[in-house]
Amino acid sequence: MSGDTHQANQHTDSPLTEEEEQDIREHQSLNSVSLYAVTHREGLEELKRPFMSLWWSGVAAGIGISTSVLAEGILHTVFAGSDSQFALENLGYTVGFVLVIMGRLQLFTENTLTVILPLLTHRSWQMLGCLGRLWGIVFVANMVGTLLAAYLMYGLHAVPTEYIEGMNAISRHYAELAFSEAFSYGIISGFLIAAIVWMKPSVQDAAFFVIVMFTYLIAIGNFTHVIAGSTELFLLAMQGEITVGHAANIIFATLLGNIAGGTCLFALLAHGQVAHEIEPD
Numbered sequence: 001m002s003g004d005t006h007q008a009n010q011h012t013d014s015p016l017t018e019e020e021e022q023d024i025r026e027h028q029s030l031n032s033v034s035l036y037a038v039t040h041r042e043g044l045e046e047l048k049r050p051f052m053s054l055w056w057s058g059v060a061a062g063i064g065i066s067t068s069v070l071a072e073g074i075l076h077t078v079f080a081g082s083d084s085q086f087a088l089e090n091l092g093y094t095v096g097f098v099l100v101i102m103g104r105l106q107l108f109t110e111n112t113l114t115v116i117l118p119l120l121t122h123r124s125w126q127m128l129g130c131l132g133r134l135w136g137i138v139f140v141a142n143m144v145g146t147l148l149a150a151y152l153m154y155g156l157h158a159v160p161t162e163y164i165e166g167m168n169a170i171s172r173h174y175a176e177l178a179f180s181e182a183f184s185y186g187i188i189s190g191f192l193i194a195a196i197v198w199m200k201p202s203v204q205d206a207a208f209f210v211i212v213m214f215t216y217l218i219a220i221g222n223f224t225h226v227i228a229g230s231t232e233l234f235l236l237a238m239q240g241e242i243t244v245g246h247a248a249n250i251i252f253a254t255l256l257g258n259i260a261g262g263t264c265l266f267a268l269l270a271h272g273q274v275a276h277e278i279e280p281d
Helices: 003-012 018-027 032-047 051-078 085-102 108-114 116-121 125-155 161-175 179-220 226-238 244-272
Strands: none
Touching: 032 108, 032 116, 032 125, 032 179, 051 085, 051 125, 051 161, 051 226, 085 179, 085 226, 108 116, 108 125, 108 179, 108 226, 108 244, 116 125, 125 161, 125 226, 161 226, 161 244, 179 244, 226 244
C-alpha cells in the first residue's frame, strides 16, 4: 500500500468508539423507507393484538381523549372575558392527545395510517378483514370511552357546574356544523393526526412538542376529530340540547372525513413515495 493510500485510509477510518458510533446511529435522521418500515411494523403488531387488548385500550383512549374537552372547558371558564381566551382555551385540546398518543392507547384516527400500510403492501381479502376487525373494535371502544367520560363528568357531577358550562360553550360550535362541514374539516384533522404518527419514530424525545403543535392547530383551526368531538356531542345530548340522531349524523360525517384525511390522503401518499423502493419490479 502506498504512503498516500495509507494516509487516506487513516483519514477515512473512524476514530470513534463503538459507543460513540451507536450514539450517532441513534440520532441519525430516518429516511422515508425507514419511517415507512417502522410504521408498517407497528401496524402489523396492532393487527395481531387480541380482541380484549384492543377493546380495553380503546375504551381507555376514549376516556383519555375526553380530557381535551375538560381542559378546554376549564380554560374557557378561567379566561372568560380575556382577549386571548380563544387562543388559550384551545391549548387544552392538546391535553387528551398527549395522554393518549404518548400512553400508546388505541385511538381510531391513529389507526387510519398504521394498519392501512400493511394492507397497501400485502393486498388481500384476509388483510382487509383484519383491518376491518381492528377498526370496528377500536372505534366502538373509543365511543364507549367518550360516552362513559361524558356521563362521569355530567351525569355523576364529577366536574363542577361552571366547567360543564365552559365545555358546553366549546361543544356547541361543533354541534352546529352541517354534515358537509364536519366531513371537510375532518379531512384536515385526519391528515394531521396521521402526520403525527408518521413523524413519531424520527422525532423521538420531541414527540410531546410535535403532538402539542399539530393538535393545537386542529383546535385553533376548528377542524373536527371524531373521537374528541363525540365527547362534546354526548355532553350536549345528555342535556337535551341536541338529539341523538343529530349527534350520530355529525359523528358519521367526521368519521368519514378523518378516514379520508388519514387513509386516502396521508397513507396513500406515504406509500406512494416509497412504493418503488419496497416492492419488486
